Amino acid sequence: MTWLTDPFSTEFMLRALGGGTLVAAICAVVGTWVVIRGMAFLGEAMAHGMLPGVAAASLLGLPAIVGATVSAAVMSVGVSLVTRRGRLSNDTGIGLLFVGMLALGVIIVSHSDSFAVDLTAILFGDILAIAGADIALLAVALGVTLLVAALFHRSFVALAFDSRVAATMGLRPRLAAALLTALVTLAVVASYGAVGSLLVVGLLLAPAVAARHWAARIPGIMLLAAAIGSLAVVTGLLVSWHAGTAAGASIAAVSIALAGLSALARRLPVPFQKAPRATTQ
Template sequence: MPSASPPRWSHDLLPGRTAPPRAAPSYRGPAVDWLTHPFSFEFMQRALAAGVLAALTTSVVGTWVILRGLAFMGDALAHGVLPGIALAVLLGFNPVAGAAVAAVVMVGAISLVHRATRLSEDTAIGLLFVGMLALGVILISRRGSFAIDLMAILFGDVLGTTRGDLLLQGVAAALALGGVALFYRPLLVLCFNEQKAAALGLRPRLAHLVMMGLITLAVVSSFQAVGALLVFGLLIAPPATAVLLARRVPTVMVVAAALGISEVVIGLLLSYHFDTAAGATMSGLAVAVFFLVLAGERGWAAVAGRRAQATAEDTLG
Protein backbone atom coordinates (compact mmCIF):
# COMPACT_ATOMS: atom_id res chain seq x y z
CA MET A 1 0.00 0.00 0.00
CA PRO A 2 1.44 3.43 -0.88
CA SER A 3 2.28 5.67 2.03
CA ALA A 4 -0.23 8.26 3.18
CA SER A 5 0.05 11.62 1.49
CA PRO A 6 -1.77 14.97 1.71
CA PRO A 7 -4.83 15.24 -0.56
CA ARG A 8 -4.38 16.81 -3.94
CA TRP A 9 -7.84 18.37 -3.74
CA SER A 10 -6.56 21.95 -3.85
CA HIS A 11 -9.68 22.91 -5.77
CA ASP A 12 -11.70 21.95 -2.67
CA LEU A 13 -9.91 24.46 -0.43
CA LEU A 14 -10.70 28.13 0.10
CA PRO A 15 -7.76 30.54 0.53
CA GLY A 16 -6.13 30.36 3.95
CA ARG A 17 -7.14 26.78 4.67
CA THR A 18 -4.78 23.83 4.58
CA ALA A 19 -5.64 20.33 3.53
CA PRO A 20 -5.99 17.78 6.35
CA PRO A 21 -4.03 14.54 5.99
CA ARG A 22 -5.78 11.44 4.71
CA ALA A 23 -4.94 7.95 3.58
CA ALA A 24 -3.65 7.41 0.08
CA PRO A 25 -6.40 7.62 -2.57
CA SER A 26 -5.53 4.14 -3.78
CA TYR A 27 -6.77 2.55 -0.49
CA ARG A 28 -8.73 -0.63 -1.18
CA GLY A 29 -10.30 -3.09 1.20
CA PRO A 30 -13.40 -5.19 1.81
CA ALA A 31 -16.73 -3.68 0.87
CA VAL A 32 -17.52 -2.55 4.41
CA ASP A 33 -14.14 -0.92 4.83
CA TRP A 34 -14.56 0.77 1.44
CA LEU A 35 -17.76 2.36 2.76
CA THR A 36 -16.68 3.17 6.31
CA HIS A 37 -12.93 3.81 6.26
CA PRO A 38 -13.10 7.32 4.72
CA PHE A 39 -15.40 8.50 7.49
CA SER A 40 -12.98 7.41 10.20
CA PHE A 41 -11.20 10.73 9.61
CA GLU A 42 -12.58 13.76 11.42
CA PHE A 43 -12.32 16.03 8.37
CA MET A 44 -14.42 13.53 6.37
CA GLN A 45 -16.99 13.39 9.15
CA ARG A 46 -17.31 17.16 9.03
CA ALA A 47 -17.51 17.04 5.24
CA LEU A 48 -20.28 14.45 5.48
CA ALA A 49 -22.23 16.56 7.98
CA ALA A 50 -21.83 19.65 5.79
CA GLY A 51 -22.95 17.76 2.69
CA VAL A 52 -25.98 16.26 4.43
CA LEU A 53 -27.09 19.65 5.76
CA ALA A 54 -26.60 21.20 2.32
CA ALA A 55 -28.58 18.40 0.66
CA LEU A 56 -31.40 18.68 3.19
CA THR A 57 -31.71 22.45 2.76
CA THR A 58 -31.37 22.55 -1.02
CA SER A 59 -33.68 19.57 -1.61
CA VAL A 60 -36.55 20.99 0.42
CA VAL A 61 -36.19 24.50 -0.98
CA GLY A 62 -35.47 23.16 -4.47
CA THR A 63 -38.86 21.43 -4.50
CA TRP A 64 -40.51 24.85 -4.51
CA VAL A 65 -38.05 26.12 -7.11
CA ILE A 66 -39.18 23.30 -9.43
CA LEU A 67 -42.89 23.76 -8.72
CA ARG A 68 -42.72 27.54 -9.17
CA GLY A 69 -40.55 27.34 -12.29
CA LEU A 70 -37.71 29.39 -10.80
CA ALA A 71 -34.79 27.27 -11.95
CA PHE A 72 -33.23 30.21 -13.80
CA MET A 73 -33.49 32.36 -10.67
CA GLY A 74 -31.80 29.64 -8.63
CA ASP A 75 -28.99 29.37 -11.17
CA ALA A 76 -28.57 33.15 -11.29
CA LEU A 77 -28.39 33.41 -7.50
CA ALA A 78 -25.86 30.59 -7.33
CA HIS A 79 -23.61 32.59 -9.66
CA GLY A 80 -24.62 36.00 -8.33
CA VAL A 81 -23.12 35.41 -4.89
CA LEU A 82 -19.64 35.24 -6.44
CA PRO A 83 -18.73 38.95 -6.03
CA GLY A 84 -19.82 38.90 -2.40
CA ILE A 85 -17.68 35.85 -1.69
CA ALA A 86 -14.73 37.31 -3.58
CA LEU A 87 -14.93 40.66 -1.79
CA ALA A 88 -15.22 38.95 1.60
CA VAL A 89 -12.13 36.84 0.85
CA LEU A 90 -10.19 39.91 -0.30
CA LEU A 91 -11.10 41.86 2.85
CA GLY A 92 -10.63 38.92 5.21
CA PHE A 93 -14.30 38.50 6.17
CA ASN A 94 -16.44 35.37 6.35
CA PRO A 95 -17.35 34.34 2.77
CA VAL A 96 -20.84 33.32 3.91
CA ALA A 97 -21.56 36.89 5.01
CA GLY A 98 -20.36 38.20 1.66
CA ALA A 99 -22.50 35.68 -0.20
CA ALA A 100 -25.57 36.66 1.82
CA VAL A 101 -25.12 40.36 1.07
CA ALA A 102 -24.57 39.69 -2.64
CA ALA A 103 -27.67 37.49 -2.83
CA VAL A 104 -29.87 40.12 -1.17
CA VAL A 105 -28.49 42.82 -3.47
CA MET A 106 -29.14 40.66 -6.52
CA VAL A 107 -32.74 39.83 -5.57
CA GLY A 108 -33.43 43.51 -4.89
CA ALA A 109 -31.80 44.60 -8.15
CA ILE A 110 -33.80 42.07 -10.18
CA SER A 111 -37.04 43.33 -8.65
CA LEU A 112 -36.03 46.97 -9.26
CA VAL A 113 -35.11 46.43 -12.91
CA HIS A 114 -38.28 44.43 -13.54
CA ARG A 115 -40.56 47.04 -11.98
CA ALA A 116 -38.78 50.14 -13.31
CA THR A 117 -38.68 48.98 -16.94
CA ARG A 118 -40.80 47.07 -19.43
CA LEU A 119 -38.31 44.21 -19.36
CA SER A 120 -39.44 40.76 -18.30
CA GLU A 121 -38.20 39.26 -15.03
CA ASP A 122 -36.17 36.68 -16.99
CA THR A 123 -34.37 39.50 -18.80
CA ALA A 124 -33.61 41.23 -15.51
CA ILE A 125 -32.33 37.96 -14.06
CA GLY A 126 -30.11 37.38 -17.10
CA LEU A 127 -28.61 40.87 -16.91
CA LEU A 128 -27.84 40.60 -13.20
CA PHE A 129 -26.60 37.02 -13.65
CA VAL A 130 -23.92 38.05 -16.15
CA GLY A 131 -23.10 41.32 -14.38
CA MET A 132 -22.60 39.79 -10.94
CA LEU A 133 -20.61 36.86 -12.33
CA ALA A 134 -18.32 39.22 -14.26
CA LEU A 135 -17.84 41.43 -11.21
CA GLY A 136 -16.93 38.41 -9.11
CA VAL A 137 -14.29 37.24 -11.58
CA ILE A 138 -12.85 40.77 -11.78
CA LEU A 139 -12.57 40.96 -7.99
CA ILE A 140 -10.94 37.54 -7.76
CA SER A 141 -8.47 38.46 -10.52
CA ARG A 142 -7.10 41.18 -8.24
CA ARG A 143 -5.44 38.46 -6.17
CA GLY A 144 -2.20 36.83 -7.19
CA SER A 145 -3.62 33.33 -6.72
CA PHE A 146 -6.43 33.98 -9.18
CA ALA A 147 -6.86 30.46 -10.57
CA ILE A 148 -6.75 28.73 -7.17
CA ASP A 149 -9.15 31.23 -5.58
CA LEU A 150 -11.62 31.00 -8.46
CA MET A 151 -11.62 27.20 -8.42
CA ALA A 152 -12.06 27.11 -4.65
CA ILE A 153 -14.99 29.53 -4.65
CA LEU A 154 -16.72 27.96 -7.64
CA PHE A 155 -16.30 24.32 -6.63
CA GLY A 156 -16.41 24.40 -2.85
CA ASP A 157 -14.35 23.67 0.26
CA VAL A 158 -16.18 20.76 1.82
CA LEU A 159 -12.95 19.18 3.12
CA GLY A 160 -12.09 22.35 5.02
CA THR A 161 -15.44 22.56 6.81
CA THR A 162 -15.11 23.76 10.41
CA ARG A 163 -17.42 23.35 13.39
CA GLY A 164 -18.43 26.98 12.95
CA ASP A 165 -19.41 26.28 9.34
CA LEU A 166 -21.53 23.35 10.49
CA LEU A 167 -23.25 25.52 13.06
CA LEU A 168 -24.17 28.08 10.40
CA GLN A 169 -25.43 25.34 8.10
CA GLY A 170 -27.49 23.82 10.90
CA VAL A 171 -29.13 27.16 11.65
CA ALA A 172 -29.81 27.70 7.94
CA ALA A 173 -31.36 24.24 7.60
CA ALA A 174 -33.60 24.87 10.62
CA LEU A 175 -34.69 28.24 9.22
CA ALA A 176 -35.41 26.74 5.80
CA LEU A 177 -37.46 23.86 7.20
CA GLY A 178 -39.26 26.19 9.59
CA GLY A 179 -40.01 28.68 6.81
CA VAL A 180 -41.44 25.97 4.56
CA ALA A 181 -43.59 24.61 7.39
CA LEU A 182 -44.84 28.07 8.36
CA PHE A 183 -45.64 29.24 4.82
CA TYR A 184 -46.55 25.87 3.33
CA ARG A 185 -50.11 26.76 2.29
CA PRO A 186 -49.30 30.19 0.76
CA LEU A 187 -46.33 28.68 -1.10
CA LEU A 188 -48.42 25.76 -2.37
CA VAL A 189 -51.24 27.94 -3.70
CA LEU A 190 -48.73 30.41 -5.18
CA CYS A 191 -47.04 27.64 -7.17
CA PHE A 192 -50.25 26.41 -8.78
CA ASN A 193 -52.55 29.45 -8.93
CA GLU A 194 -51.29 32.92 -8.04
CA GLN A 195 -54.69 34.52 -8.70
CA LYS A 196 -56.37 32.09 -6.32
CA ALA A 197 -53.75 32.88 -3.69
CA ALA A 198 -54.68 36.56 -3.92
CA ALA A 199 -58.40 35.76 -3.80
CA LEU A 200 -57.90 33.66 -0.67
CA GLY A 201 -56.02 36.50 1.02
CA LEU A 202 -52.76 34.52 1.15
CA ARG A 203 -50.68 37.53 0.04
CA PRO A 204 -48.88 36.03 -2.97
CA ARG A 205 -46.31 38.83 -3.06
CA LEU A 206 -45.25 38.01 0.50
CA ALA A 207 -45.16 34.31 -0.38
CA HIS A 208 -42.95 35.12 -3.39
CA LEU A 209 -40.57 37.11 -1.18
CA VAL A 210 -40.45 34.22 1.29
CA MET A 211 -39.59 31.89 -1.57
CA MET A 212 -36.80 34.22 -2.71
CA GLY A 213 -35.52 34.29 0.86
CA LEU A 214 -35.54 30.50 1.06
CA ILE A 215 -33.63 30.18 -2.22
CA THR A 216 -31.09 32.73 -1.01
CA LEU A 217 -30.72 30.88 2.29
CA ALA A 218 -30.20 27.53 0.54
CA VAL A 219 -27.61 28.89 -1.89
CA VAL A 220 -25.66 30.91 0.68
CA SER A 221 -25.56 28.16 3.30
CA SER A 222 -24.57 25.43 0.85
CA PHE A 223 -21.92 27.02 -1.37
CA GLN A 224 -19.17 25.91 1.04
CA ALA A 225 -20.03 22.25 0.47
CA VAL A 226 -20.30 22.25 -3.32
CA GLY A 227 -19.25 25.73 -4.42
CA ALA A 228 -21.11 28.70 -5.83
CA LEU A 229 -21.28 27.09 -9.27
CA LEU A 230 -22.36 23.55 -8.41
CA VAL A 231 -24.83 24.32 -5.61
CA PHE A 232 -27.40 24.64 -8.40
CA GLY A 233 -27.00 20.90 -9.02
CA LEU A 234 -28.17 20.00 -5.51
CA LEU A 235 -30.88 22.67 -5.63
CA ILE A 236 -32.47 21.30 -8.82
CA ALA A 237 -31.47 17.68 -9.51
CA PRO A 238 -32.83 15.83 -6.42
CA PRO A 239 -36.21 17.64 -6.46
CA ALA A 240 -36.51 17.17 -10.24
CA THR A 241 -35.85 13.45 -9.77
CA ALA A 242 -38.35 13.30 -6.91
CA VAL A 243 -41.05 14.87 -9.11
CA LEU A 244 -40.66 11.87 -11.44
CA LEU A 245 -41.17 9.46 -8.53
CA ALA A 246 -43.86 11.13 -6.40
CA ARG A 247 -46.99 13.23 -6.84
CA ARG A 248 -47.83 14.87 -3.50
CA VAL A 249 -45.68 17.86 -2.54
CA PRO A 250 -44.75 16.60 0.97
CA THR A 251 -43.72 13.26 -0.54
CA VAL A 252 -41.67 15.03 -3.21
CA MET A 253 -39.78 16.94 -0.50
CA VAL A 254 -39.07 13.78 1.50
CA VAL A 255 -37.93 11.83 -1.58
CA ALA A 256 -35.79 14.78 -2.74
CA ALA A 257 -34.10 15.02 0.66
CA ALA A 258 -33.46 11.26 0.74
CA LEU A 259 -31.99 11.37 -2.78
CA GLY A 260 -29.87 14.42 -2.02
CA ILE A 261 -28.41 12.94 1.16
CA SER A 262 -27.70 9.61 -0.55
CA GLU A 263 -25.96 11.38 -3.43
CA VAL A 264 -23.83 13.37 -1.01
CA VAL A 265 -22.71 10.23 0.84
CA ILE A 266 -21.95 8.30 -2.36
CA GLY A 267 -20.33 11.35 -3.94
CA LEU A 268 -17.98 11.79 -0.99
CA LEU A 269 -17.02 8.11 -1.09
CA LEU A 270 -16.30 8.26 -4.81
CA SER A 271 -14.32 11.48 -4.49
CA TYR A 272 -12.24 9.99 -1.66
CA HIS A 273 -11.41 6.71 -3.35
CA PHE A 274 -10.88 8.10 -6.85
CA ASP A 275 -9.35 11.44 -5.83
CA THR A 276 -11.86 13.68 -7.61
CA ALA A 277 -13.30 17.06 -6.62
CA ALA A 278 -15.88 16.41 -3.90
CA GLY A 279 -18.36 19.15 -4.86
CA ALA A 280 -18.31 18.29 -8.55
CA THR A 281 -18.69 14.58 -7.81
CA MET A 282 -21.74 15.12 -5.60
CA SER A 283 -23.48 17.50 -8.03
CA GLY A 284 -22.59 15.41 -11.07
CA LEU A 285 -23.95 12.28 -9.41
CA ALA A 286 -27.23 14.07 -8.60
CA VAL A 287 -27.68 15.01 -12.26
CA ALA A 288 -26.74 11.50 -13.43
CA VAL A 289 -29.35 9.96 -11.11
CA PHE A 290 -32.01 12.23 -12.62
CA PHE A 291 -31.30 11.00 -16.13
CA LEU A 292 -31.18 7.37 -14.99
CA VAL A 293 -34.59 7.70 -13.33
CA LEU A 294 -35.96 9.55 -16.36
CA ALA A 295 -34.73 6.80 -18.69
CA GLY A 296 -36.18 4.13 -16.42
CA GLU A 297 -39.53 5.90 -16.22
CA ARG A 298 -39.73 6.31 -20.00
CA GLY A 299 -38.73 2.68 -20.50
CA TRP A 300 -41.34 1.46 -18.02
CA ALA A 301 -44.01 3.65 -19.63
CA ALA A 302 -43.16 2.23 -23.06
CA VAL A 303 -43.37 -1.35 -21.76
CA ALA A 304 -46.66 -0.64 -19.97
CA GLY A 305 -48.05 0.96 -23.13
CA ARG A 306 -47.15 -2.07 -25.25
CA ARG A 307 -48.70 -4.41 -22.69
CA ALA A 308 -51.90 -2.38 -22.61
CA GLN A 309 -52.05 -2.38 -26.40
CA ALA A 310 -51.46 -6.14 -26.54
CA THR A 311 -54.18 -6.74 -23.94
CA ALA A 312 -56.63 -4.59 -25.90
CA GLU A 313 -55.83 -6.45 -29.14
CA ASP A 314 -56.30 -9.82 -27.42
CA THR A 315 -59.63 -8.68 -26.00
CA LEU A 316 -60.87 -7.38 -29.35
CA GLY A 317 -59.46 -10.36 -31.24
Protein backbone atom coordinates in the same frame (compact mmCIF):
# COMPACT_ATOMS: atom_id res chain seq x y z
CA MET B 1 -17.61 -3.75 2.96
CA THR B 2 -14.43 -2.01 4.04
CA TRP B 3 -14.54 0.09 0.86
CA LEU B 4 -17.78 1.55 2.21
CA THR B 5 -16.88 1.97 5.89
CA ASP B 6 -13.18 2.83 5.84
CA PRO B 7 -13.58 6.30 4.26
CA PHE B 8 -15.99 7.36 6.98
CA SER B 9 -13.71 6.24 9.78
CA THR B 10 -11.89 9.56 9.48
CA GLU B 11 -13.14 12.69 11.22
CA PHE B 12 -12.98 15.00 8.20
CA MET B 13 -15.03 12.58 6.10
CA LEU B 14 -17.66 12.34 8.81
CA ARG B 15 -17.89 16.13 8.96
CA ALA B 16 -18.17 16.24 5.17
CA LEU B 17 -20.95 13.64 5.33
CA GLY B 18 -22.82 15.55 8.02
CA GLY B 19 -22.46 18.91 6.29
CA GLY B 20 -23.36 17.47 2.90
CA THR B 21 -26.47 15.80 4.30
CA LEU B 22 -27.63 19.10 5.81
CA VAL B 23 -27.03 20.84 2.49
CA ALA B 24 -29.04 18.11 0.75
CA ALA B 25 -31.95 18.61 3.17
CA ILE B 26 -31.96 22.41 2.75
CA CYS B 27 -31.75 22.14 -1.01
CA ALA B 28 -34.46 19.48 -1.11
CA VAL B 29 -37.02 21.76 0.55
CA VAL B 30 -36.10 24.87 -1.43
CA GLY B 31 -35.33 22.98 -4.63
CA THR B 32 -38.80 21.43 -4.71
CA TRP B 33 -40.35 24.89 -4.96
CA VAL B 34 -37.66 25.99 -7.42
CA VAL B 35 -38.54 23.10 -9.74
CA ILE B 36 -42.32 23.43 -9.34
CA ARG B 37 -42.27 27.18 -9.99
CA GLY B 38 -39.65 27.03 -12.75
CA MET B 39 -37.14 29.14 -10.79
CA ALA B 40 -34.04 27.20 -11.82
CA PHE B 41 -32.45 30.22 -13.50
CA LEU B 42 -32.96 32.26 -10.33
CA GLY B 43 -31.13 29.62 -8.28
CA GLU B 44 -28.20 29.54 -10.68
CA ALA B 45 -28.09 33.34 -10.87
CA MET B 46 -28.04 33.59 -7.07
CA ALA B 47 -25.26 31.02 -6.77
CA HIS B 48 -22.95 32.57 -9.34
CA GLY B 49 -23.97 36.16 -8.68
CA MET B 50 -22.18 35.97 -5.33
CA LEU B 51 -18.79 36.28 -7.04
CA PRO B 52 -18.29 40.06 -6.58
CA GLY B 53 -19.04 39.90 -2.86
CA VAL B 54 -16.77 36.90 -2.30
CA ALA B 55 -13.99 38.47 -4.37
CA ALA B 56 -14.24 41.80 -2.54
CA ALA B 57 -14.30 40.07 0.86
CA SER B 58 -11.20 38.08 -0.01
CA LEU B 59 -9.31 41.15 -1.17
CA LEU B 60 -10.30 43.02 2.01
CA GLY B 61 -9.38 40.10 4.27
CA LEU B 62 -12.99 39.47 5.36
CA PRO B 63 -14.72 36.08 5.65
CA ALA B 64 -16.04 34.92 2.29
CA ILE B 65 -19.48 34.22 3.78
CA VAL B 66 -19.84 37.95 4.55
CA GLY B 67 -19.25 38.92 0.93
CA ALA B 68 -21.52 36.12 -0.29
CA THR B 69 -24.31 37.36 1.97
CA VAL B 70 -24.00 40.95 0.75
CA SER B 71 -23.99 39.92 -2.93
CA ALA B 72 -26.92 37.57 -2.43
CA ALA B 73 -28.86 40.32 -0.65
CA VAL B 74 -28.21 42.73 -3.53
CA MET B 75 -29.33 40.07 -6.03
CA SER B 76 -32.44 39.31 -3.97
CA VAL B 77 -33.47 42.98 -3.77
CA GLY B 78 -32.75 43.44 -7.47
CA VAL B 79 -34.86 40.41 -8.39
CA SER B 80 -37.74 41.65 -6.24
CA LEU B 81 -37.64 45.07 -7.92
CA VAL B 82 -37.46 43.56 -11.40
CA THR B 83 -40.34 41.15 -10.83
CA ARG B 84 -42.59 43.74 -9.18
CA ARG B 85 -42.00 46.94 -11.11
CA GLY B 86 -39.90 46.15 -14.14
CA ARG B 87 -41.25 46.08 -17.65
CA LEU B 88 -38.94 43.22 -18.60
CA SER B 89 -39.77 39.55 -18.22
CA ASN B 90 -38.49 37.83 -15.08
CA ASP B 91 -35.89 35.79 -16.98
CA THR B 92 -34.62 38.85 -18.83
CA GLY B 93 -34.32 40.95 -15.68
CA ILE B 94 -32.65 38.17 -13.69
CA GLY B 95 -30.31 37.50 -16.61
CA LEU B 96 -29.21 41.11 -16.73
CA LEU B 97 -28.61 41.17 -12.97
CA PHE B 98 -26.72 37.88 -13.16
CA VAL B 99 -24.42 39.05 -15.97
CA GLY B 100 -23.88 42.41 -14.31
CA MET B 101 -22.89 40.83 -10.97
CA LEU B 102 -20.68 38.28 -12.71
CA ALA B 103 -18.94 41.01 -14.73
CA LEU B 104 -18.37 43.03 -11.57
CA GLY B 105 -16.89 39.97 -9.90
CA VAL B 106 -14.47 39.37 -12.78
CA ILE B 107 -13.42 43.04 -12.65
CA ILE B 108 -12.67 42.72 -8.93
CA VAL B 109 -10.84 39.43 -9.47
CA SER B 110 -8.70 41.02 -12.20
CA HIS B 111 -7.11 43.25 -9.56
CA SER B 112 -5.59 40.22 -7.84
CA ASP B 113 -2.76 38.13 -9.27
CA SER B 114 -3.31 35.20 -6.92
CA PHE B 115 -7.02 34.59 -7.17
CA ALA B 116 -7.07 31.42 -9.30
CA VAL B 117 -7.24 29.04 -6.35
CA ASP B 118 -9.96 31.11 -4.69
CA LEU B 119 -12.04 31.06 -7.88
CA THR B 120 -11.83 27.27 -7.90
CA ALA B 121 -13.01 27.23 -4.29
CA ILE B 122 -15.93 29.51 -5.16
CA LEU B 123 -17.15 27.15 -7.88
CA PHE B 124 -16.39 23.77 -6.33
CA GLY B 125 -15.99 24.50 -2.62
CA ASP B 126 -14.06 22.24 -0.27
CA ILE B 127 -16.54 19.97 1.42
CA LEU B 128 -13.72 17.97 2.98
CA ALA B 129 -12.70 21.07 4.94
CA ILE B 130 -16.10 21.62 6.58
CA ALA B 131 -15.69 22.63 10.22
CA GLY B 132 -17.99 22.38 13.20
CA ALA B 133 -19.03 26.03 12.79
CA ASP B 134 -20.12 25.32 9.20
CA ILE B 135 -22.26 22.41 10.34
CA ALA B 136 -23.86 24.56 13.05
CA LEU B 137 -24.67 27.25 10.47
CA LEU B 138 -26.20 24.68 8.14
CA ALA B 139 -28.31 23.24 10.98
CA VAL B 140 -29.69 26.71 11.78
CA ALA B 141 -30.37 27.37 8.09
CA LEU B 142 -32.23 24.06 7.82
CA GLY B 143 -34.37 24.95 10.84
CA VAL B 144 -35.28 28.35 9.38
CA THR B 145 -36.01 26.80 5.99
CA LEU B 146 -38.34 24.17 7.46
CA LEU B 147 -40.13 26.77 9.60
CA VAL B 148 -40.78 29.17 6.70
CA ALA B 149 -41.78 26.34 4.37
CA ALA B 150 -44.30 25.02 6.92
CA LEU B 151 -45.79 28.39 7.87
CA PHE B 152 -46.26 29.56 4.28
CA HIS B 153 -47.04 26.23 2.62
CA ARG B 154 -50.54 27.25 1.50
CA SER B 155 -49.27 30.56 0.12
CA PHE B 156 -46.47 28.83 -1.79
CA VAL B 157 -48.87 26.26 -3.23
CA ALA B 158 -51.36 28.88 -4.38
CA LEU B 159 -48.57 31.00 -5.85
CA ALA B 160 -47.08 28.03 -7.68
CA PHE B 161 -50.30 27.02 -9.39
CA ASP B 162 -52.24 30.30 -9.78
CA SER B 163 -51.14 33.64 -8.37
CA ARG B 164 -54.56 35.16 -9.09
CA VAL B 165 -56.22 32.56 -6.91
CA ALA B 166 -53.65 33.27 -4.21
CA ALA B 167 -54.57 36.98 -4.30
CA THR B 168 -58.28 36.17 -4.21
CA MET B 169 -57.79 33.95 -1.16
CA GLY B 170 -55.86 36.68 0.62
CA LEU B 171 -52.62 34.67 0.62
CA ARG B 172 -50.49 37.66 -0.45
CA PRO B 173 -48.71 36.25 -3.52
CA ARG B 174 -46.15 39.08 -3.61
CA LEU B 175 -45.06 38.29 -0.06
CA ALA B 176 -44.94 34.58 -0.91
CA ALA B 177 -42.79 35.30 -3.99
CA ALA B 178 -40.42 37.43 -1.91
CA LEU B 179 -40.17 34.70 0.73
CA LEU B 180 -39.39 32.08 -1.91
CA THR B 181 -36.63 34.29 -3.25
CA ALA B 182 -35.37 34.70 0.31
CA LEU B 183 -35.37 30.92 0.81
CA VAL B 184 -33.33 30.45 -2.36
CA THR B 185 -30.92 33.10 -1.11
CA LEU B 186 -30.66 31.43 2.30
CA ALA B 187 -30.02 28.01 0.77
CA VAL B 188 -27.37 29.34 -1.59
CA VAL B 189 -25.53 31.45 0.99
CA ALA B 190 -25.59 28.88 3.81
CA SER B 191 -24.59 26.01 1.54
CA TYR B 192 -22.03 27.95 -0.48
CA GLY B 193 -19.85 28.54 2.57
CA ALA B 194 -19.41 24.80 2.87
CA VAL B 195 -19.59 23.36 -0.62
CA GLY B 196 -19.27 26.09 -3.28
CA SER B 197 -21.72 27.41 -5.86
CA LEU B 198 -21.55 24.48 -8.31
CA LEU B 199 -22.58 21.89 -5.72
CA VAL B 200 -25.33 24.16 -4.40
CA VAL B 201 -26.95 24.39 -7.84
CA GLY B 202 -26.53 20.66 -8.40
CA LEU B 203 -28.20 19.71 -5.13
CA LEU B 204 -30.83 22.43 -5.50
CA LEU B 205 -32.14 21.11 -8.81
CA ALA B 206 -31.19 17.50 -9.55
CA PRO B 207 -32.65 15.68 -6.48
CA ALA B 208 -35.94 17.59 -6.74
CA VAL B 209 -36.16 16.78 -10.46
CA ALA B 210 -35.48 13.11 -9.73
CA ALA B 211 -37.98 12.97 -6.86
CA ARG B 212 -40.77 14.56 -8.87
CA HIS B 213 -40.83 11.49 -11.12
CA TRP B 214 -41.87 9.30 -8.19
CA ALA B 215 -43.82 11.43 -5.69
CA ALA B 216 -47.10 13.28 -6.19
CA ARG B 217 -47.42 15.35 -3.03
CA ILE B 218 -45.12 18.24 -2.29
CA PRO B 219 -43.95 16.99 1.15
CA GLY B 220 -43.25 13.62 -0.42
CA ILE B 221 -41.16 15.24 -3.16
CA MET B 222 -39.17 17.10 -0.49
CA LEU B 223 -38.52 13.96 1.57
CA LEU B 224 -37.53 11.90 -1.45
CA ALA B 225 -35.34 14.72 -2.78
CA ALA B 226 -33.56 14.88 0.60
CA ALA B 227 -32.95 11.12 0.43
CA ILE B 228 -31.66 11.31 -3.16
CA GLY B 229 -29.45 14.28 -2.30
CA SER B 230 -28.03 12.43 0.71
CA LEU B 231 -27.36 9.41 -1.50
CA ALA B 232 -25.51 11.69 -3.92
CA VAL B 233 -23.41 13.04 -1.05
CA VAL B 234 -22.47 9.56 0.21
CA THR B 235 -21.75 8.23 -3.28
CA GLY B 236 -19.82 11.33 -4.32
CA LEU B 237 -17.65 11.19 -1.21
CA LEU B 238 -16.91 7.49 -1.82
CA VAL B 239 -16.00 8.18 -5.45
CA SER B 240 -13.77 11.04 -4.33
CA TRP B 241 -12.05 8.86 -1.73
CA HIS B 242 -11.38 5.86 -3.97
CA ALA B 243 -10.83 7.62 -7.32
CA GLY B 244 -9.03 10.70 -6.02
CA THR B 245 -11.48 13.11 -7.65
CA ALA B 246 -12.69 16.48 -6.34
CA ALA B 247 -15.33 15.80 -3.71
CA GLY B 248 -17.69 18.68 -4.52
CA ALA B 249 -17.63 18.07 -8.25
CA SER B 250 -18.12 14.32 -7.68
CA ILE B 251 -21.23 14.93 -5.56
CA ALA B 252 -22.65 17.33 -8.16
CA ALA B 253 -21.99 14.83 -10.95
CA VAL B 254 -23.63 11.99 -9.01
CA SER B 255 -26.71 14.10 -8.29
CA ILE B 256 -27.11 14.88 -12.00
CA ALA B 257 -26.59 11.20 -12.84
CA LEU B 258 -29.30 10.19 -10.37
CA ALA B 259 -31.72 12.64 -11.99
CA GLY B 260 -30.95 11.11 -15.37
CA LEU B 261 -31.37 7.56 -14.07
CA SER B 262 -34.67 8.52 -12.48
CA ALA B 263 -35.97 9.88 -15.78
CA LEU B 264 -34.86 6.72 -17.59
CA ALA B 265 -36.45 4.47 -14.97
CA ARG B 266 -39.81 6.19 -15.43
CA ARG B 267 -39.72 5.22 -19.10
CA LEU B 268 -39.40 1.53 -18.40
CA PRO B 269 -42.44 -0.56 -19.42
CA VAL B 270 -43.86 -1.04 -15.92
CA PRO B 271 -47.45 -0.71 -14.65
CA PHE B 272 -46.76 2.52 -12.74
CA GLN B 273 -45.12 4.32 -15.64
CA LYS B 274 -47.33 7.40 -15.53
CA ALA B 275 -45.43 10.19 -13.76
CA PRO B 276 -47.23 11.75 -10.82
CA ARG B 277 -48.03 15.42 -10.66
CA ALA B 278 -47.41 17.58 -7.63
CA THR B 279 -50.52 18.24 -5.56
CA THR B 280 -51.31 20.72 -2.83
CA GLN B 281 -50.95 18.20 -0.03
